[in-house]
Amino acid sequence: MLTHYLDKDPLVAFDHIIEQIKKNEVKDILNEIEMAKAMYFLKKRDVEKTITIMKSFENKDKRIISKVSNNISFLYFIEGDIANADKYANLALDNERYNHKALVNKGNIHFAKEDLIRAKEFYLEAIGVQADCIEAIYNLGMVNIQMDCLYEAIQAFEKLNSIVPNIPEVLYKIAKQYEIIKDFDNAIKYYSLLLALIPNDPILLSNMGSLYYQINVSIIL
Amino acid sequence: MYYFLPKDEKTFMHYFEESYRYFPSNFDNLIILGFLYFRDEIYEKAIQFFELASKVQPDNVR
Numbered sequence: 001m002l003t004h005y006l007d008k009d010p011l012v013a014f015d016h017i018i019e020q021i022k023k024n025e026v027k028d029i030l031n032e033i034e035m036a037k038a039m040y041f042l043k044k045r046d047v048e049k050t051i052t053i054m055k056s057f058e059n060k061d062k063r064i065i066s067k068v069s070n071n072i073s074f075l076y077f078i079e080g081d082i083a084n085a086d087k088y089a090n091l092a093l094d095n096e097r098y099n100h101k102a103l104v105n106k107g108n109i110h111f112a113k114e115d116l117i118r119a120k121e122f123y124l125e126a127i128g129v130q131a132d133c134i135e136a137i138y139n140l141g142m143v144n145i146q147m148d149c150l151y152e153a154i155q156a157f158e159k160l161n162s163i164v165p166n167i168p169e170v171l172y173k174i175a176k177q178y179e180i181i182k183d184f185d186n187a188i189k190y191y192s193l194l195l196a197l198i199p200n201d202p203i204l205l206s207n208m209g210s211l212y213y214q215i216n217v218s219i220i221l
Numbered sequence: 222m223y224y225f226l227p228k229d230e231k232t233f234m235h236y237f238e239e240s241y242r243y244f245p246s247n248f249d250n251l252i253i254l255g256f257l258y259f260r261d262e263i264y265e266k267a268i269q270f271f272e273l274a275s276k277v278q279p280d281n282v283r
Contacts, residue, residue, distance in 0.1 A: 202244030209236030209253070216233065 010040060031064055038071075047075055066096035073105050082112050100130040104139065111143060119143050132163050141173060150177045168197050172204075179207070184215050233257075248277045 014037040021030045038053040054072045073088035086109050092102035107122030120143045126136035137160045144153035157174045161167070175190035191208050198204060234257060240250050255270035274281075 200243050202240040202247055202250070205236045205240035205243065206247065206250050206253070209233040209240065212233035212236065213257075 011037075014040065035068075042075070047079060051075060062095040066092045066099045066102060069095065070099060070102040070105055073102075073109075077105065077108060077112070082109060085109050098129045100126040100133045100136065103129060104133065104136045107136070107139060107143075111139070111146075116143050116147050120147070134160060134164055137163070138170070145173075145177070150181050153177050154181075166193070166197060168194060171197070175207075179211065184211055187211055188215075245273070246277050248274055248281070251277065 014033065017033050018030065018037070021033060034053060034056070038050045041047075041049040041053065051072055054068045054075075069088045069092035073085045073092060076082075076085035076088060085105075089102060089106045089109055092099060093106060096102065103122050103126035107119045107126065110116075110119035110122060120140065123136045123140040123143060126133050127140065130136075137156050141153045141156035141160065144150070144156060154174055154177045157170050157177070161170050161174065164170075171190050171194040175187050175194060178184075178187035178190060188208070188211050191204065191211065195201070195204055195208065237250060237254050237257065240247065241254060244250065251270050251274035255267045255274060258264070258270060259267035
């Protein structure tokens with residue numbers, strides 16, 4: 001039945017499904033379908049329509065309000081409207097304090113405002129709510145780099161590497177921080193792991209050469 | 222002490238040469254290779270790399 005609608009326009013199909021659900025009072029999946037419709041607009045890069053649909057969720061239960069507010073906040077954030085992003089992030093947290101995604105989002109907003117200490121607090125809180133929240137751990141590492149807390153940054157990235165091993169970006173971050181603090185042993189260890197994943201990267205090869213050179217020079221001296 | 226330190230102390234040359242193989246117009250790498258060959262008194266090779274570097278960035282006085 002749906003293929004008849006899908007041939008014309010996915011939007012018509014969405015509206016048809018929503019109408020049928022409302023008629024049959026199967027409201028449990030209504031939110032999911034409306035969210036899918038919002039995501040359809042987002043994929044089409046029609047942010048205004050996405051926000052309009054998401055705002056229609058605002059009068060529903062608290063967890064949904066939190067999720068939706070967080071999504072709206074994220075949309076404003078990627079559009080660079082930090083004030084509105086902050087407003088909706090606060091709304092998301094007011095409705096569900098333990099929404100780790102909202103906590104990460106709020107941390108990102110503080111990071112964009114260059115309030116690094118508050119950003120770090122929110123990332124830590126997100127990790128407290130969900131210990132394996134990889135976005136929070138990665139961002140915590142990044143904020144630690146910005147704050148020159150390199151040992152803490154390494155700790156965060158190493159934790160991330162133990163949760164999701166062998167992600168090139170993470171391995172590079174760890175290696176680079178070890179290189180900065182002149183722990184050449186560990187820097188070479190992580191660069192070697194990275195080279196196993198990306199064997200043809202010229203900058204990486206050059207960095208390895210530079211590290212081995214520095215080790216040789218330090219031994220000679 | 223350095224667990225990853227190879228027996229051959231010229232390992233760094235291998236990495237710089239490999240880097241050159243994949244990205245021959247990397248100015249910094251060319252300068253490093255030129256300097257390393259110069260230091261080892263292999264002047265023909267040093268000149269070769271410095272010449273290449275000067276072609277990549279003709280206005281760079283380094």
